[in-house]
Amino acid sequence: MLGFICFGIKGNRADGCLVARNRYWYKWFCLLSRIFICGIYASISLDYIKRLDNPHLVILSWIRLVCSLICACVILLMQFWFGQQVLCVVNSYFRLFRKVNALPGCQDQGFGGKRELSLLIFKLICLLNELFCELPMFFTDLNLRLFATLLVDIYISVNSTMIGHMCFVGYLSVGALYARVNRYVRQQLRRQLRSLEQHDGYQASRRQLRAAGYRLDECLGIYDEIQRVGIAFHRLIELPLCLILLFAFLSMTLVSYFIMLNRFRDATLWLxxxxxxxxxxxxTLAIHGASSSSRVIRRLSLENCYVSERNDWDMKLEMFLSRLNFYEFRVRPFGLFEISNELILVFLSGLVTYLTYILQYGMQTNQI
Known part of the structure; x- marks a missing residue:
């Protein structure tokens, strides 16, 4: 409805698999509607900024206006300039999940486990709050201008944060894929490798080694494809990721300042x-899950070791163990910083320092 995802997802007629396809007519609707609404939002925001007399509010409002318009431009850029790459990444995710589902013992598994379900539930709660937090204002005494302002503000805010929601789903999918393949290696593949160990002193047959080698190659191929898809998604989204983090941090700063001006009495702003x-x-939890799941692979290599007198099998096993040590998924936008839980602590410390300074200044000048 908001025109953020302009491609359609349908089942393939041949095998029923999900495939993402372009909807060219809808892209032009997204372009025209977003440009029109962004123009209205810019005019309303400029009129609001002109009536402000607080310099801090003026600066923060200008920053929010610029960030919102930049996020809208980034969405248009993703749809029109990188639209085909987005489709390729989405279809690569579908293909990867089909490959993982084809592994023995993985047919009945869903998207992820309890961790993914919990994160998705919290994300759904945030989405509902984001969509309906300004709903009570529609039942107050509204004029036409205020009604249009609320609709435009909801549209711009939700569209800006949709970039963060897309990043969340993409990195959560990478973590879910890593976790499922790790579970298969830990349970199914390890059991198959242990079955090669003959207790009566005889070596495993060539047929058994060939079957185990096929599974090793299959797991290596899936790990390699997860790494490629994850890197492709990260390179495609690293600029929007930086922008949405900046937008979220500045929005928290702006709303926190409004809370201070209202003497900490507005529960809606706190929410x-x-x-x-x-x-x-x-x-950050979705990114941390993807990174930690990729590091688990190195510990899995210590559990799967069977040595025989066949050189071809030993070379295959050695290649499998050495290749696993190269798989580590890290999210570093433009190589500037790594997104982790420490980033939140750094921002919170800076926010508390800034708000403490503003609070002291406001108390001294009797503005707060």
Whole structure:
């Protein structure tokens, strides 16, 4: 409805598998509607900024306006300039999940486990709060201008944060894929390798080694493809990821300043700050899960070791163990910083320092 995802997902007629396809007519609708609404939002925001007399509010409002317009431009850029790459990445995710589902013992598994389900539930709560937090204002005494302002503000805010939601789903999918393949290697593949160990002193047959080698190659191929898809998604989304983090942090700063001006009495603003903070935490948790699941592979290699007198099998096993040590998924936008839970602590410390300074200044000048 908001025109953020402009491609369609349908089942393939041949095998029923999900495939993402372009909807060219809808892209032009997204372009025209987003440009029109962004123009209205810019004019309303400029009129609002002109009536402000607080310099801190003026600066923060300008930053929010610029960040919102940049996020809208980034969405248009993703749809029109990188639209085909987005489709390739989405279809690569579908293909990867089909490959993982084809592994023995993985047919009945869903998207992820309890961790993924918990994160998705919290994300759904945040989405509902984001969509309906301004709903009570529609039942007050509204004029036409205020009604249009609320609709435009909801559209711009939700569209800006949709970049963060897309990053959350993408990195959560990478973590879910790693976790499922790790579970298969830990349970099914390890059991198959242990079955090669003959207790009566005889070596495993060539047929058994060939079957185990096929599974090793299959797991290596899946790990390699997860790494490629994860890197492709990260390179495609690293600029929007930086922008949405900046937008979220600045929005929290702006709303926190409004809370101070209202003498900490507005519960709605407190709820908005909590929701913005939870959105950032969920994103970092999804990224942390993908990174930690990729590092688990190195510990799995110590559990799967069978040595025989056949050189070809030993070379295959050695290649499998050595290749696993190269798989580590890390999220570093442009190589500037690594997104982790420490990033939240750094931001919170800076936010508390800034708000403490503003609070002291406001108390001295009797503004707060």
């Amino acid at each position: 908005l700050v909590v929701r913005l903070f939870v959105d950032v935490v969920l994103l």
